Amino acid sequence: MVDFGGWEMPQQYTSIRDEHFAVRKAAGLFDVSHMGRFRITGPSTTAFLQRLVTNDVSRLEQGQAQYNLMCNESGGIVDDLVVYCSEEGFLAVVNASNREKDLDWMRSHAPADVNIEDRTFELALVAFQGPEAERLLPSQGLHDLPYFGFRTRSVAGVPAVISRTGYTGEDGFEIMVGSERVGQVWDAILENGANRGILPAGLGARDAARLEAALRLWGNDMDETVNAYEAGLGWTVKLDKGEFVGREALQKVKSEGPRRKLVGLKMQPGDIARHGAAVSTGGRHLGVITSGTHSFFLGYPVALAMVEARSLSVGDRAVVEVRGREAPAEVVKLPFYRGSAHSFTEKKESRNG
Amino acid sequence: MADRRYTKTHEWVALDGKHATIGITDFAQSQLGDVVFLELPKPGRKLDIGETFGVVESVKAASDLYSPVAGRISEVNDKLASKPELINSDPFGDGWILKLELTGDLPSDLLDEDAYKKVTEANH
Numbered sequence: 173m174v175d176f177g178g179w180e181m182p183q184q185y186t187s188i189r190d191e192h193f194a195v196r197k198a199a200g201l202f203d204v205s206h207m208g209r210f211r212i213t214g215p216s217t218t219a220f221l222q223r224l225v226t227n228d229v230s231r232l233e234q235g236q237a238q239y240n241l242m243c244n245e246s247g248g249i250v251d252d253l254v255v256y257c258s259e260e261g262f263l264a265v266v267n268a269s270n271r272e273k274d275l276d277w278m279r280s281h282a283p284a285d286v287n288i289e290d291r292t293f294e295l296a297l298v299a300f301q302g303p304e305a306e307r308l309l310p311s312q313g314l315h316d317l318p319y320f321g322f323r324t325r326s327v328a329g330v331p332a333v334i335s336r337t338g339y340t341g342e343d344g345f346e347i348m349v350g351s352e353r354v355g356q357v358w359d360a361i362l363e364n365g366a367n368r369g370i371l372p373a374g375l376g377a378r379d380a381a382r383l384e385a386a387l388r389l390w391g392n393d394m395d396e397t398v399n400a401y402e403a404g405l406g407w408t409v410k411l412d413k414g415e416f417v418g419r420e421a422l423q424k425v426k427s428e429g430p431r432r433k434l435v436g437l438k439m440q441p442g443d444i445a446r447h448g449a450a451v452s453t454g455g456r457h458l459g460v461i462t463s464g465t466h467s468f469f470l471g472y473p474v475a476l477a478m479v480e481a482r483s484l485s486v487g488d489r490a491v492v493e494v495r496g497r498e499a500p501a502e503v504v505k506l507p508f509y510r511g512s513a514h515s516f517t518e519k520k521e522s523r524n525g
Numbered sequence: 526m527a528d529r530r531y532t533k534t535h536e537w538v539a540l541d542g543k544h545a546t547i548g549i550t551d552f553a554q555s556q557l558g559d560v561v562f563l564e565l566p567k568p569g570r571k572l573d574i575g576e577t578f579g580v581v582e583s584v585k586a587a588s589d590l591y592s593p594v595a596g597r598i599s600e601v602n603d604k605l606a607s608k609p610e611l612i613n614s615d616p617f618g619d620g621w622i623l624k625l626e627l628t629g630d631l632p633s634d635l636l637d638e639d640a641y642k643k644v645t646e647a648n649h
Binding site: 183184187188189376380441442444446465466468473495 | 585587
């Protein structure tokens, strides 16, 4: 067990390798109840959120969720979050390590008629992720749920809010249920998938899967000193939607071009690049590693690095400091691995187009 | 069964006369998580008590390996190059790391099973 944002969580249930393969080949079940969940209600909630986050919340219909950034006035990332639009209002799911900070930040920006309620401890959240997730989830009526859509359904007889979202690069669901009944849901999912390759999966497998899919981790790959464009998340910034916190600064970054960028590095077996390690070419310092791990699934270590914007491109070589020596790295295209979540979106997009 | 002793840094040493086999403990491997790589010395090298002789790299972190005894390396477990996971699956058996010929006396602070157990309990 490890401490993660004040929550005691398993790094692994059995083995990171086995759990990671289960996610890629069948499905893995993650307890992600540590993530903060806020219910946001009141007459001017939409206008408030529109000023708070970078994406265009006004485009959301009931039953849709959206990936978002919450930035400060300099365009630095306070947190990344998913905003759900429902009949009763909005729900925001934020990083565990930022829960209290986000709550203060939101409340300090909220008008008097918007109520922000921390529901983290009343609701539990589990993620069932993998190419077989839809087939193996003991629930009905999800086959036509679009990517980033959600609906109310029961799982193993327990009422739940189920969204087609996740943090692994695979198709799958995040399931919100009352905390007092989450054990029942957890057991039923595992029981239903017994002998079909599914495993409960811990933080280690979650980190490896999200890194292969090049999904950013707040605190590693981005923070308040990194702006949305540097993090490669410019697609979440809708500069023309009207005023929002950080808009002016982000407009400037966009027109001048970001000074840094995130790149993907493929390393030699055994050379695990760790957070903070120096990245250089020809003795010139270019930046640092933000996340790195060994990918059991790909068979080599992978890393994300924040480097000078006009330095490395796909195919270039660089060196990374690993255990006090210079280890060779190759710049590769992101994501490192494209799982079933992407093929699912592409399928939907081609159907729409 | 050879006599097995432990260090506070979570290595084990099994003694059979002047021959010693060393590895890391089950507690150590469980704390490290899945091992992905080991950086190990070549046979012939002499090690002092407590000398760093290699690195075990797991998904979580890189950790130094320390020799529990003084000796000359007679054999390195070659299987670990292609199967580092042996450290996790069989830390006291197929996951052994080095064999040494002892060159000096055993250090007095090696721990027996019970004393080592107390160390791991304190670390929990």
